[in-house]
Amino acid sequence: MTHKGREFKGIMGGANYKRLASFFGIGTKFYQKALGDIDLGPGMKAVDLGCGPGALSFALAERAHESAVIIGTDISNDQLDYAGRHAGRFQCRLEFKKTSMDGLPFPDGYFDLAMTSMALHETPPEVRRGAVREAARVLKPGGRFLLTDWSRPQSLFLTMLWFPMVFLGEKNRDNWDNVYPNLCRESGLDLMQDGYISSIARRQVFVKKTV
Ligand SMILES: C[S@@+](CC[C@H](N)C(=O)[O-])C[C@H]1O[C@@H](n2cnc3c(N)ncnc32)[C@H](O)[C@@H]1O
Numbered sequence: 001m002t003h004k005g006r007e008f009k010g011i012m013g014g015a016n017y018k019r020l021a022s023f024f025g026i027g028t029k030f031y032q033k034a035l036g037d038i039d040l041g042p043g044m045k046a047v048d049l050g051c052g053p054g055a056l057s058f059a060l061a062e063r064a065h066e067s068a069v070i071i072g073t074d075i076s077n078d079q080l081d082y083a084g085r086h087a088g089r090f091q092c093r094l095e096f097k098k099t100s101m102d103g104l105p106f107p108d109g110y111f112d113l114a115m116t117s118m119a120l121h122e123t124p125p126e127v128r129r130g131a132v133r134e135a136a137r138v139l140k141p142g143g144r145f146l147l148t149d150w151s152r153p154q155s156l157f158l159t160m161l162w163f164p165m166v167f168l169g170e171k172n173r174d175n176w177d178n179v180y181p182n183l184c185r186e187s188g189l190d191l192m193q194d195g196y197i198s199s200i201a202r203r204q205v206f207v208k209k210t211v
Contacts, residue, residue, distance in 0.1 A: 013082070034148045047135075049104075062090070108138065112139075112144070
């Protein structure tokens with residue numbers, strides 16, 4: 001763990017990470033459900049925070065207009081290299097850039113969509129706060145922020161397995177009921193949609209205030 005978060009590299013990076021994620025049911029269908037009704041029209045731009053090997057960016061690219069642009073960001077060269085090697089099969093422009101999600105090298109109001117999946121919980125609280133602030137800053141007014149991450153399990157059985165993990169570290173806690181929505185509200189993002197996409201993962205969509 002660096003001071004910016006857990007960098008997924010070596011046996012946890014690239015193709016290895018993809019295999020591990022699909023073992024937990026995090027594959028193509030999962031990312032399609034995460035996106036819901038979100039797409040990217042002509043000339044629109046999106047940024048993916050903590051993009052890993054690029055699965056959420058690729059799911060968006062499948063439905064994006066050919067003139068759209070998607071930029072994935074991560075702190076891991078292994079993840080970014082994998083994503084870059086698999087970006088050629090889409091019509092829209094895909095770029096991958098090494099940067100921490102709490103310090104995005106993009107101008108204010110540059111993107112129509114900011115998104116992140118399964119990455120915020122891998123960062124310390126101050127980075128998480130900075131990431132939401134940065135997502136809000138780089139969004140255009142009216143732009144959307146899609147946040148997907150672990151949540152408290154829906155079933156009683158999984159809740160019983162999950163509960164002891166809460167005592168093993170801050171990153172295992174459920175951040176949805178107040179942490180994430182509060183961070184977003186502080187940054188001028190209003191909650192529009194909220195729901196589970198699997199028994200243990202949830203998505204929320206926020207919109208940046210227009211004034
Ligand atoms: C669990 S993986 C999720 C990857 C991807 N979003 C997905 O859904 O497959 C978390 C990713 O966040 C990255 N990460 C951790 N801290 C970060 C930070 N401060 N800024 C950007 N990426 C970070 C890790 O390197 C890793 O690739």
